[in-house]
Amino acid sequence: MDWTYKITLFLHVIFVATWFGGLSMMTIWTRKAMKGNPTQAQKVESLRSIHRVNLTMLIPSSVIALLTGFYLYFSIGLDPTPLWLLVKERFASIAILVYILFFTFFGKSLLKKASADTDQVDAGMKRYAMFLNISTLVLLIIIFFATTKIS
Template identity: 40%
Template sequence: MIDIQSRKKWGSMMIGYKIALFVHILSIATWFGGLTVMAVWLRKSTALHQSGISMSKSLENVHNLNVRMMVPVAVLALAAGMYMLVTGTWGADQPLWLTVKERFGSLFVLLYIIGLPLYGGKLLKKVQSEKDESTMASTVKRYIGLLNFSLLAMLVIIVFVTFQIV
């Protein structure tokens, strides 16, 4: 009897783990794709140089999308990842790739959740108060650089975990 009950408990934990894994992967894919689209959108707005208003409006739209959609998706990825770590079968002897994912991935997500809305808001205010188009473009390019850095950090963590580098 005890064996059957422990199997049922283990089975329900595995279902929860698999759901969390699905949510985690879906969140990471959505986050990565969203950041890529936003970086391309901003690059296009700086390349066109039609007017300062379009660049300012593009940055405002991207920043709002980032804060309202990408930050919650990052929180969801972090929550699902933490759930998987808590319910996982790894002990103190967990592999290096999992340690890297756990520590650097979580740190990156926290920095993204806290830092990007603050720094992005600061850049947005600077662009909105600016009249010179070239200064506006350089500020928007800093935001693009921040998005590209985020994409690169995510890509490094994804590659490290996918290949389970030891």
């Protein structure tokens, strides 16, 4: 292994960990924002903050994890490719792209709707929380396959 592979692997692990930890915290934050009896203004502000963190931290982390993952995948060059690596590469790529598209476009439209119509806030936050839960679970499954290296 050369030094570029080792540095890329380090970066990949750091950004996957950042993304996973951030998703977990965002899920907790979203659920907490819905509990109790917050005002609609507080819900909208929480939603804005959650979406801003997603756009500025989690989406860039997921993109860097995707790019470093591609580099690692193509630099290994195993033939035939083991199952764990195929699952990680294919499933993770799709999961990251869906995550980026969903949170970028759905989050933006949800913020517009929430700012204009306060009735949309509760339903939107529940969908946002559900997608965060699903994203965390999918990432956990990918991490499981990557670490156990099931063939």
